[in-house]
Amino acid sequence: MHLLYPLTLSALLFGVGTYALLARRNAVLVLMGVELMLNAVNLDLVAFDVWLRDTLRSGQVFALFVITIAAAEVGVALAIVLAVFRLRATVAIDELTDLGEPDALAAERLTGVELAKGADVS
Template sequence: MPLVLPLLLAVALFCLGVYGVLARRNAITMLMSFELMLNAVNLNLVAFDAWHVDGLATGQTLAVFVITLAAAEIGLGLAIVLLLFRGHGHVDADAARDLREPADLKPLETGAEQ
């Protein structure tokens, strides 16, 4: 199989992921789009590893690390989405700005600084 076919599929997946992250406001849809981008990277890694054939399987090893990183990212992302849904009743990404601290609050002082 030529190398161009998996690369074109990876480009299409990555473009769909970028569109989903930039155009959507739903946090779950943004997480799914980010996963699409990571899967496109994995497809590139495995395709180039199969094309290069060096015996070390570095592309496949890196793909396993990316899958592990994606699993950790989706766990943390879903925890943030659940926190947002419990607090506001929706998962709109624009409403996530309410989660940060107001700028006019002073940080707590510790006893060592006094």
């Protein structure tokens, strides 16, 4: 098998995950994008491991470690999402703007959803 088959699939999967990370509003759907990106990296690790015939099986062992860390990450992230939902009754990540700059937020509220580019916010 040409090495490009798994590598290209992994690159495309990473792009799909990036899109989900930036475009989704629900925090759980953003997490799904992160999972897709982690899986793209895992495919690379396994492909390079088999290509190099590693006697230590580093790539596959690292893929297992990544899967473990992804499971831990999802557990903690869902706990955070549930805590946010309990406090704010929403998980829409573009509504959680308490740490944003007040001026920019006020300008954004005035102009609706579009960014206040060039507006006099000083």
